[in-house]
Amino acid sequence: MVSIVPNNIQIEDDRTGINVETLKRAFLDNLFYIQAKFPKISTKNDYYMALAYTVRDRLLNRWLQTTQTYLEKAPRTVAYLSAEFLMGPHLGNNLMNLGLYNVVKQAMEEFGLGLTDLLEQEEEPGLGNGGLGRLAACYIDSLATLEIPAIGYGIRYEYGIFDQEIKNGWQVEITDKWLRYGNPWEVPRPEAELEVKFGGHTENYTDEHGRYHVQWIPFKVVKGVPYDTPILGFQTNNANTLRLWKAEAPESFDFEAFNKGDYFGSVQEKSECENITKVLYPNDDSYQGKQLRLEQQFFFVSCSLQDMIRMMKAQNLTLERFHEHFAIQLNDTHPTIAVAELMRLLLDEHQFDWDKAWNITTKTFAYTNHTLLPEALERWSINMFGSSFPRHLQIIYEINLRFLDEVRIKFPDDGNRLRRMSIIDESGERYIRMAHLACVGSFAINGVAELHSELLKKTTLHDFYEMYPEKFTNVTNGVTPRRFMVLSNPRLANLITKKIGDSWVTNLDELRKLETFLYDSDFCKEFHQVKQDVKQDLANYIRTNYNITIDPNSLFDIQAKRIHEYKRQHLNALYIITLYNRIKANPNLDVTPRTFLFGGKAAPGYYMAKLIIKLINSIADVVNHDPDMRDRLKVIFLKDYNVKFAQRVYPAADLSEQISTAGKEASGTGNMKFSMNGALTIGTLDGANIEIREVVGEENFFLFGLTAEEVLQKKAAGYNPWDYYNSNPELKLAIDRISSGFFSHGDPNLFKPLLDSLLYRDQYLLLADYQSYIECQDRVSQAYRDREQWIRMSILNVARIGKFSSDRSIRDYVQNIWKVSALKVEVPEYSQSTN
Ligand code: 4GP
Incomplete structure (x- = not known):
């Protein structure tokens, strides 16, 4: 077999060499031969491209060697x-994985280019x-x-x-x-x-x-x-x-x-x-x-x-x-x-x-x-499906025929079960139920996540669980500590490595060793300083891009995820209004200064989610301009939340908002990324929150709200949101503030659809969870004042988060599936x- 890499390539070859001089030469070469530019007329993007090709070259022998090995074996x-x-973005991740971050940084510096700047350039x-x-x-x-x-x-x-x-x-x-x-x-x-x-x-x-x-x-x-x-x-x-x-x-x-x-x-x-x-x-x-x-x-x-x-x-x-x-x-x-x-x-x-x-x-x-959300379960109308895939429709009919025979054998005389389990929904217009096809x-x-897998067995896929119990298993999600710690929070990563060596990067359970330093005041100080520095970075970013000054000493309270009613960004908004009302009523109130940060996109056709964004921005407008707040309360909606931006946000959080209605968030993964970076969670017993709380310790997690079971019971018992509105003065005041047009330049109609949905349906039980949420938030404010204790809780979140590495999830998939x-x-x- 011909060797994949030509034998005459030498260490100093421009496409493989990894010292500063070779990297510089390769960079200029790519600038010239690929971008067709010379420095004087090069844009930042040209430099980014030249660097990207330089790094890609150094990936290629590994890639081709991998392909060859897989082909042979x-x-x-x-x-x-x-x-x-x-x-x-790929560039930073590849530099980290190749171990070239520092040497490339130096090479770029010698050209007068900042690596951070170039990394920013990547779309x-x-x-x-x-x-x-x-x-x-x-x-x-x-x-x-x-x-x-x-x-x-x-x-x-x-x-x-x-x-x-x-x-x-x-x-x-x-x-x-x-x-x-x-x-x-x-x-x-x-x-x-x-x-x-x-x-x-x-x-x-x-x-x-x-x-x-x-x-x-x-x-x-x-x-x-x-x-x-x-x-x-x-x-x-x-x-x-x-x-x-x-x-x-x-x-x-x-x-x-x-x-x-x-x-x-x-x-x-x-x-x-x-x-x-x-x-x-x-x-x-x-x-x-x-x-x-x-x-x-x-x-x-x-x-x-x-x-x-x-x-x-x-x-x-x-x-x-x-x-x-x-x-x-x-x-x-x-x-x-x-x-x-x-x-x-x-x-x-x-x-x-x-x-x-x-x-x-x-x-x-x-x-x-x-x-588990019913609106997310895919089903395709038979007509539409058949017009694009006539052969597949036949095959699916045949699969279904044979499958229903099996069901009949296992559960004789159970016509309802057959109707429920059929791959074809025949209750009205006929549909193919894709989840059923997947199960069969x-x-x-x-x-x-554990709760989600249990709920699948109990509810959405219950019949399939009874049919094929052996097929069902749980794999709790995980996230990569490379991108979400090493790359996005180098200060924290360096501090950890200084204390316990670097094997935690591929064996996240090693973080447990940090618990030894829980009462080491130097370590706690350094740990705190890292958080402050990262918060300062975000504050600088916000000042530059939003022209708003925020105080890095305030509590950074962050909710960053897609905007969805079940994720309840508007519950968070109700708490902000409550705080605002309290300060207005008592301008000298001693409150813990907080900066509320939101990020997330709404589906373009999801009107209510877009209205929630408008509500947050409208609250921000009033709060940020009210002199009575005296910098104790700031609200910012950060636009265009994406992976690149997420990497800035997770490390800077003190508090992570994971406040979905219990039973609705399958797992969540942002919750893991925040906790990994030392944020404490305020959350419901939903999705992976439950497992996060289990490992970090209940005393290091702010829990509130109904459980998934209580949610179901409440609904079954005939939930009436008005009962909560009428009996809770702070809640009433918060809602009335919105409906009076206070946040909408006097327009009482702007947020009416949102309020009507809360008061007449409240599908996601915001009103039922409100009191528990604000009491919990008040405990957070209190806890943040005890800085040393807060730092220890934060360290424990990092130290005990090992389970949520995607390496563990992948090992689960590898072994069990x-x-x-x-x-x-x-x-x-x-x-x-x-x-
Ligand atoms: C999401 C779930 O909403 C979230 O809870 C989970 O952590 C994530 O998948 C990964 O498993 N669902 C979607 C979607 O993103 O489009 O259905």
């Missing part, structure tokens, strides 16, 4: 199918909405770090999640043109393109052996072109691949139409094909039954499965062993059409019989559920980094 491989990958690939997409990114990081052979498969959206601007207090969406200046991290692979079919009809035929087959005659065919991004693990040589698919027209023009003079018709067809991967649907925890969305899902799933089959063929592996070679994880139901597509490929294109194909399929897939077609089903093994990749000596 043909290990069992995880295929992580996700419609979203919210990766965040982040916003190919996800929030939790689910960012989780996929953390998992891809951990897979590489743990040296697990894996591929991430997804969609290369031309426009990712919109950029958010705030105009007059309202959210305004701006197209995210993240590819405008090129993407140095991806490598297009047009030679590996595949075809994906859509629409049309099916025909039956009999082959020469008298066997019956179905052929799908599509209406259109679209090309899928893979774009590959290397994902390097932390200080490993394993660089896995993130393979994102772009849709293209099969021919650039329909020449027949063109020759007939239908120029626009032929161009239109091209753009219709390309539309499939044009834009990410900006909805989180909900879905829109749009045909294009379904087509996106099928498109990337079909490309990915065909790609896997092609790889097996290239390795001379038989498809009979598909399930031994690949473990495919379905990240929510978005890729679930894969169950039907793998069946189709095996049946129609590779001539397997049904039983064999079904056996392979059901040993291949595992399904993760991310939400997978060998494992998991929720993302995927059954894959690590495979170490070796690279030549010269490219090993030194720092």
Whole structure:
């Protein structure tokens, strides 16, 4: 076999060398030969690009070596199918993983360039909405770090999640043109393109052996072109691949139409094909039954499965062993059409019989559920589905027929159960229930936190749990400490490393050692100083970008996540108004100064969420300009919350708001990132909050609110929000302030829809939880005054958070679901980094 890396490459080669001089030379070389610029006319972006290519070069031998090793050894491989990958900027992460951060920083400094400045330049690939997409990114990081052979498969959206601007207090969406200046991290692979079919009809035929087959005659065919991004693990040589698919027209023009003079018709067809991967649907925890969305899902799933089959063929592996070679994880139901597509490929294109194909399929897939919210459970109308995927509809009918027979055997004479469990919802207009297809077609089903997995078994997927109890398991989410501690909070990371060495970065449980220093006053001082410095950084940022001065000595109280009624940003807002009212009533009140910071995007079509943003901004307007507040209260809505910005925000928090209605937040992952950075949590017994509280200790967590069970009981007993309004004067005053038009220049109607929803329905029980929340918030204010105790609580949050590393989650998946093994990749000596 020819060596992957040419043998004549030397240590000092410009594409691999890692000392300052070589890096500088390589940087100038890239500036000249790739950006076609010289320093005098270079923009900051040119410098960023030149540096990105310099770093990418140093990744490539690891990446290619990984590919070669995987090719030779043909290990069992995880295929992580996700419609979203919210990766965040690559440059800093790659520098950290390669161990090149400091040497590159120095090289840039010698050119008079600031590395931080260059890092800022990167447009982040916003190919996800929030939790689910960012989780996929953390998992891809951990897979590489743990040296697990894996591929991430997804969609290369031309426009990712919109950029958010705030105009007059309202959210305004701006197209995210993240590819405008090129993407140095991806490598297009047009030679590996595949075809994906859509629409049309099916025909039956009999082959020469008298066997019956179905052929799908599509209406259109679209090309899928893979774009590959290397994902390097932390200080490993394993660089896995993130393979994102772009849709293209099969021919650039329909020449027949063109020759007939239908120029626009032929161009239109091209753009219709390309539309499939044009834009990410900006909805989180909900879905829109749009045909294009379904087509996106099928498109990337079909490309990915065909790609896997092609790889097996290239390795001379038989498809009979598909399930031994690949473990495919379905990240929510978005890729679930894969169950039907793998069946189709095996049946129609590779001539397997049904039983064999079904056996392979059901040993291949595992399904993760991310939400219990009914509005987020995907279902596709039969008509729409059948018009795009006539063959898959047949296959799904057949799967359903056989599945219902099984149900009948296990639960005879239970017609209601059959109706409830059927993959086809026949209660009105007929729909395909994708979660049901996922449960039937997978060998494992998991929720993302203990409570969530329990609730799945008890409620949403209860029938499936009774049918297949052995399939159900829990994998509590985790997040990568590389990006969310080492990269985003270097001050804290350095302090920790100084105390306990650096093995915590890949073994987060090691943080426990910090408990030894709990009463070491020097350490506590340093720990506190780190927090103050980081808060000062954020304060500077806010002053520069918002022209608002905030006091780093005030308590930084942060709620950063998608805006959603169940996440209850408006409960937080009610507390702010309560504090405001108290100070207005008693201007000399002794309050703990607080800065309330919010960040998060609302789905563009989610009116109530947008109104919540407007409410927060309107409160900020009044509070920040009221001299009575005397800097004791500040409110800021930080626009365009994304991964890059999140990295600034988590480290600066004193208090993390995790206040969803119990039973609604599947897990949460922001809660983990805040706690890892020493914020204390104020939260309900929801999602992973419960497990966080368990490990950090209940005395280091501010708990309030109803439990999931109490929420259900309250609703069952006939919940009436007016009872709370009428009996709680502070709550009444807060709500009346809003309804009087006090925050809306006298307009009593602006926030009426929000207030009506609270007073007449209050689906998420804000009013029921209000008193408990404000009492808890008052305890927080009190606790913050005891600085030493607060610091200790904060240290304990960091020290005990080890469980929530995504490395632990991935180990759980590896051992309990995927059954894959690590495979170490070796690279030549010269490219090993030194720092
Ligand atoms: C989110 C859940 O809302 C969140 O609780 C969870 O931590 C995250 O997935 C990852 O598991 N769901 C979504 C979504 O982002 O789009 O459904």
